[in-house]
Amino acid sequence: MARAGLIARYGDRLPVTAATPRLSLGEGGTPLVRVPRLGAHLGVPNLHVKVEGMNPTGSFKDRGMVVAVAKAVEAGARSVICASTGNTSASAAAYGAAAGLEVVVVLPKGAIAIGKLLQALIAGARVVAVDGNFDQALAVVREMAEDPDHPITLVNSVNPHRIAGQKTAAFEICDDLGRAPDYLAIPVGNAGNISAYWAGFTEYAEVGIVERRPRMLGFQAAGAAPIVLGRPVEHPETIASAIRIGNPASWSMATTARDASGGRIDAVTDEEILAAYADLARLEGIFCEPSSAASIAGVRSLAESGKIESDALVVAVLTGNGLKDPDTAERTAGAGFIEASADADAVRRALGW
Structure with missing residues (x-):
């Protein structure tokens, strides 16, 4: 049986009618994965990631x-x-x-x-x-x-139809957990996604599916952090190209989500993003694109400064698949492969065994 798409699954919560085509490439239903090794490393034992890179084109x-x-x-x-x-x-x-x-x-x-x-x-x-x-x-x-x-x-x-569709990720998180998380960490570029998640959590709370909403934690790259700075950035620069945006279209909605939830929007450096990018892959085997790792970098920063409680249930959104940016992966991977002759002894020697 073909997998139902978002319009079929959440049509009663989307702005669709009987005349709306049931278009689908099998989007949604992405994994919510507990990451215990990364969580222990960051000091957030109950850390989960929403792996949006599993969508059909590899992003949310x-x-x-x-x-x-x-x-x-x-x-x-x-x-x-x-x-x-x-x-x-x-x-x-x-x-x-x-x-x-x-x-x-x-x-x-x-x-x-x-x-x-x-x-x-x-x-x-x-x-x-x-x-x-x-x-x-x-x-x-x-x-x-x-x-x-x-x-x-x-x-x-x-x-607005984009925001409506993106709020379904918040529905899925609540459906999987049986509650809303304490914190939802997410990269912020054009700022529509943090707004969409907040709309989704709010909708579920208003109809009684969840009792409370999470605090929203948004993270911009330090070289493209207009919301953090309080002014547009004329020439945004960051390794995280997906959030290299200097004047977000959904700026006001993002700050509303931040303020209404008691959350925050902070900046993380490219070095912090790349460290989180590598940690996620090496500790959990999850390969995301660099901008996605801004959420992990932000969680690390807040946990280290005591702004996230050690017993909090935290979900970090990984917005895109690492295969989208092979150049950054190649630069970050390090030494690369080891060459050896095609016999077991040569491979052992190459490995230092």
Whole structure:
């Protein structure tokens, strides 16, 4: 039997109608994994990770994209457009292809991890690289989406259907745990995802499925931390390309989630992100993309400073798959493989046995 997608599973909690196509690539239902070795290393024994890299295109974007594209089809759209740091383009291209739509992607030239760019291209998206950063690319596509002479639907997270779809990850966490976590840690780039999780936890609390909501912990890269600084960053820079955003479109919603939950949004350095990225792989065997590891780096920082209780139930969201950014993995992996002749004694000697 084919796996039910998010629209089929959570349709009663999504803005869909009988006329909305039941589009799906099998998104959602991603693993919530307890990570005891990493948790002990960080001083957070009850640490879990939500592995969103197990979605069809390898990131959390699929949750919102399936709803946004399905609603675009319902409205009669023939094409969709997005700006992207990579994951949105991959997701839009895949779901647009499945729905038979033209997909246009505008992205900052030379600033996209190769795995993500290839995903968009292989799915047939028309990709335009511009001389500028993500924020400038987003301004371009917002203007194009308002052009009455060339109708096209914008599917960035400023589209409310994206946020609606992404809140389903919060539903799944509560369904798996039987409660909400004490803390939800998440990377923050364009800030739609932290807003979506908060909406999901709030909805479950309002209907009595959970008794309380978590404190929301958002983490920006130090070189792209406009919410932490309280001002836009004109030239954001970080190894974590997926959150290399200087003026988040969902800024106000993110700060509302932070404040209403009694949480915080902090910055972590690239060095902290890469250390968390390596620790997660080496201690737990989970390979995420660098931006995902911002959530782990943030948990480490708060635990070390005593801001997360040792008995707290913490869920850290891993937003994307490590295979999307092989270049960073290659640089981080260290010495690489060992060469030896094809006999057991030579291999033993190479290993120092």
